[in-house]
Amino acid sequence: xxxxxxxxxxxxxxxxxxxxxxxxxxxxxxxxxxxxxxxxxxxxxxxxxxxxxxxxxxxxxxxxxxxxxxxxxxxxxxxxxxxxxxxx
Amino acid sequence: xxxxxxxxxxxxxxxxxxxxxxxxxxxxxxxxxxxxxxxxxxxxxxxxxxxxxxxxxxxxxxxxxxxxxxxxxxxxxxxxxxxxxxxxxxxxxxxxxxxxxxxxxxxxxxxxxxxxxxxxxxxxxxxxxxxxxxxxxxx
Numbered sequence: 001x002x003x004x005x006x007x008x009x010x011x012x013x014x015x016x017x018x019x020x021x022x023x024x025x026x027x028x029x030x031x032x033x034x035x036x037x038x039x040x041x042x043x044x045x046x047x048x049x050x051x052x053x054x055x056x057x058x059x060x061x062x063x064x065x066x067x068x069x070x071x072x073x074x075x076x077x078x079x080x081x082x083x084x085x086x087x088x
Numbered sequence: 089x090x091x092x093x094x095x096x097x098x099x100x101x102x103x104x105x106x107x108x109x110x111x112x113x114x115x116x117x118x119x120x121x122x123x124x125x126x127x128x129x130x131x132x133x134x135x136x137x138x139x140x141x142x143x144x145x146x147x148x149x150x151x152x153x154x155x156x157x158x159x160x161x162x163x164x165x166x167x168x169x170x171x172x173x174x175x176x177x178x179x180x181x182x183x184x185x186x187x188x189x190x191x192x193x194x195x196x197x198x199x200x201x202x203x204x205x206x207x208x209x210x211x212x213x214x215x216x217x218x219x220x221x222x223x224x225x226x227x
């Protein structure tokens with residue numbers, strides 16, 4: 001199911017989980033994905049600690065996330081994986 | 089800034105024709121939520137093409153199921169801003185999401201569909217999700 005913003009990449013409008021190579025994981029609505037990285041909207045951020053990344057993602061899959069960032073850009077070099085939250 | 093009313097009119101109408109009560113003010117929402125007996129579905133409508141485009145027809149199909157909510161209502165995120173905020177205030181632990189849907193039984197939330205569970209799906213797939221929950225929670 002596409003959108004009418006083909007120039008923004010196929011994930012535009014989808015809620016995605018952006019795992020990083022470090023302790024942070026982001027969940028937000030993809031605005032644009034480019035070779036440089038991914039721009040997200042209404043982004044929840046989690047730093048692995050008492051709660052694991054997997055536990056945060058599991059809860060997010062049930063209810064969504066409270067946004068801590070209205071907009072956020074994650075550089076490609078920091079990205080370990082990008083997955084659609086609704087498909088996890 | 090709320091969306092152009094002309095833009096959202098067909099999306100509103102879509103909900104009305106499937107029998108949903110439109111809640112456009114905080115008072116509307118409070119009155120609807122005051123009646124706690126039985127089951128109620130509250131759909132947060134949205135212009136989002138990735139999710140709402142399939143969510144509305146999916147819900148329409150699901151409401152034809154033998155088991156379905158006693159009452160159905162809708163608010164329009166980004167349009168009926170106060171009504172949407174009022175509805176969300178009843179579920180403070182649930183992050184804002186649009187489109188989304190709350191299924192309430194006897195005043196208690198029993199199921200929630202966030203936007204990401206509808207994104208990229210087709211209407212039959214969304215309908216299946218609603219029907220599964222209706223079969224479990226509705227008479």
